[in-house]
Amino acid sequence: MSETFTSASDEAFGLRDHARLSFDLDADICVVGAGLAGLTVALEAARLGASVAVLEGRHIGWSASGHQLGTVMPGYSLPLQDLVERVGFEDARELWMLSKEGAEFVRANATEELMPGIAPSDGALEVSNVDDGERLIGRLQMLNEDFDTEVEGWQIDRVREQLKTDHYFHGVYYPKAFQVDGRKYVHGLAALARRAGARIFEDTPVVSIDPSGIRKRIVTPSARLRASHIVLAGNVHLGAPQRRLWETLLPVWRYAGVTAPLGDRLADAITFKGSVMDSDSVDHFRIVDGDRLMWASPETTWAARPERFAGAIRRRINAVFPRLGPVEISETWGGATGQTVHGMPQIGQLRKGLWVASGFGRQGMNTAAMAGQLIARSILFGDDRWRLFSPFELVWAGGPTGRVAGQLVGMWGRASSAAAGALARYRERARLQENLREARLAEANRAAAARPPRRRPPGQMQPPPAEYPEGEGG
Ligand SMILES: Cc1cc2nc3c(=O)[nH]c(=O)nc-3n(C[C@H](O)[C@H](O)[C@H](O)COP(=O)(O)OP(=O)(O)OC[C@H]3O[C@@H](n4cnc5c(N)ncnc54)[C@H](O)[C@@H]3O)c2cc1C
Incomplete structure (x- = not known):
């Protein structure tokens, strides 16, 4: 239902x-x-x-x-x-x-x-903001073998098949979690x-x-x-x-919102039906009512009106799932968690x-x-x-000072998570470009080796060596 x-x-x-x-x-x-x-x-x-x-x-x-x-x-x-x-x-x-x-x-x-x-409904997926398969393997072994918890490790491709974004890398799927x-x-x-x-x-x-x-x-x-x-x-x-x-x-207010119905756009961007949370605890979301996205993210160490965070939630959704295009937040709410x-x-x-x-x-x-x-x-x-x-x-x-410190630590944590995520995505793009370059070079070498040597017309002289190799001239 x-x-x-x-x-x-x-x-x-x-x-x-x-x-x-x-x-x-x-x-x-x-x-x-x-x-x-x-x-x-x-x-x-x-x-x-x-x-x-x-x-x-x-x-x-x-x-x-x-x-x-x-x-x-x-x-x-x-x-x-x-x-x-x-x-x-x-x-x-x-x-x-x-x-x-x-x-x-x-x-x-x-x-x-x-x-x-x-x-x-069943299933939750914890996704990593950085490309760190090694840590994932250790965690899976620990949960499965030592802590009797059913979990599956998802490769990057599988995560991105279900969540169409380059923000996330590997995932740990909990089939017995539910919402x-x-x-x-x-x-x-x-x-x-x-x-x-x-x-x-x-x-x-x-x-x-x-x-x-x-x-x-x-x-x-x-x-x-x-x-x-x-x-x-x-x-x-x-x-x-x-x-x-x-x-x-330490009171930490967390805010959430739900979008207006998104129609087929949502199914195009997200096919995973359970809850998703990232390994840095910045975002937490899931689909509700078939085509609406419920999303929790912003936090403060003071009480604020949840409506104020509609824009922040909207921007966050767009940053993670740009293919959704503009979304409207139709309801916001929040509550204080005790840390x-x-x-x-x-x-x-x-x-x-x-x-x-x-x-x-x-x-x-x-x-x-x-x-x-x-x-x-x-x-x-x-x-x-x-x-x-x-x-x-x-x-x-830490009283009021602890709250200020908590806010700063929280902001720092989110900023460093965003920076680590951006770096991981940059590395991934650089690696893809490098692979592409290598493939093109290999292809060019193969083509050159297959081509028959060109005959020089009789009497033509060998050209003199270039003073500067091509492209390096001043
Ligand atoms: C946006 C958001 C999303 C979340 N999502 C999840 C989630 O998906 N899964 C999950 O596991 N957790 C989630 N949490 C965390 C979870 O909601 C909290 O950990 C949990 O609700 C805390 O419950 P509680 O009973 O300790 O506190 P509260 O819900 O704060 O209840 C305490 C109650 O005590 C009353 N009270 C306090 N002092 C007095 C007094 N002197 N006299 C009489 N009454 C008093 C208050 O009025 C209040 O109603 C989320 C939290 C937020 C804010």
């Missing part, structure tokens, strides 16, 4: 009730934040029999969770090789397997039966959590918490709540209730009964799902696999 890019209405999921918490309440678990992370904790814990209250300051999926592209893949923001270097092979493998479980959780819940209109309508998924999670018995209160910001004692206290402007466990899933928006935790995340200093999410218990699930960066579909499951199962069953995340401590992200 193809997905349709209208805003996912709550009515479609039976969510007419936007109740604010206006009375004091007791629960086993209080979840702060109704994004992907908070709602997965709520769903899993409610399914396991706990009484759960979710407090959301705005509305369900208000930020990144309701404004993302819905690509679900294994892994984390931190590249796999860096993960191995950081924690060693065994733990890296376990962490990788957890990230796959997160993706499987999404697959099991994002079905047409449970979430009508969710439109799952869903990201906006509908977060509302679908809320509907499932409610069905399982969780209570979700919107327009209910948590202004303070007191995590001491067995029954912890949570204060909102209109009511109080008491719970044995609090799960902080507020991402970069958490603010006052845990300021020090909040300061360990940690080490690139791994924050998952664990800060003190008895006080939990954190945040910092999922650009890859929150599988990792937030995994965090939600781990925390709910730890609270209810004592599953302590979340401890695998202990090496990744809460590190201060």
Whole structure:
């Protein structure tokens, strides 16, 4: 089924009730934040029999969770090789397997039966901006053999058969990755959590918490709540209730847009049906509604109106796929992702009964799902696999100075990625021209060897040697 890019209405999921918490309440678990992370904790814990209250300051999926592209893949923001270097092979493998479980959780819940209109489709392709086949081979071996992940290496020709651009070189294809309508998924999670018995209160910001004692206290402007466990899933928006935790995340706003229908032009430029992302994490796109292109690229470390980036997205699409010609961006949106200093999410218990699930960066579909499951199962069953995340401590992200630095590093990263890409394309063109020249020379030599020697008319003298070889004269 193809997905349709209208805003996912709550009515479609039976969510007419936007109740604010206006009375004091007791629960086993209080979840702060109704994004992907908070709602997965709520769903899993409610399914396991706990009484759960979710407090959301705005509305369900208000930020990144309701404004993302819905690509679900294994892994984390931190590249796999860096993960191995950081924690060693065994733990890296376990962490990788957890990230796959997160993706499987999404697959099991994002079905047409449970979430009508969710439109799952298969396959994701990670493309390289530079011509580096060696690195690709190493990566494929590692994923296939050591990390039980089905992947295929695509040669340049195959990538360019599906994506008609010289911007990309080799590719890693993940046949088991998939995508869903990201906006509908977060509302679908809320509907499932409610069905399982969780209570979700919107327009209910948590202004303070007191995590001491067995029954912890949570204060909102209109009511109080008491719970044995609090799960902080507020991402970069958490603010006052845990300021020090909040300061360990660098907020990065990412913006996306979708084009007006492009007709046959799109099929002419892109035949790959899944998600595409480049190895430098600059672009992320896929086809939606049959002939529209959904594209995420620009980033800032401050909040800006997404409409401002329509031009940047349009220019980016034209730079990568010039054959598409002019495109019109008909809708834009954005959300804040939380980046940690080490690139791994924050998952664990800060003190008895006080939990954190945040910092999922650009890859929150599988990792937030995994965090939600781990925390709910730890609270209810004592599953302590979340401890695998202990090496990744809460590190201060640098406050406002960190944001400026983050923006500069991001800009530098994009500029150096663009420069590396341009250099790789230049080298490729130079190599092609060189091959052409060599072929012409070989052809000329062959022709010269085949030609019979010309006879000089009798009596004609040998010409004197030229003073300067032809073309070098001054
Ligand atoms: C353009 C874009 C495209 C993306 N594409 C993908 C993709 O294709 N695949 C993928 O895996 N990831 C993607 N991501 C990343 C993914 O969206 C995030 O990692 C994920 O949504 C984070 O979820 P979260 O629940 O931690 O945070 P959020 O979605 O930020 O949710 C946190 C919620 O907590 C609430 N809150 C905060 N503080 C309080 C408080 N004090 N009281 C009450 N409520 C509070 C907020 O209002 C908010 O609703 C994308 C992100 C963007 C922006």
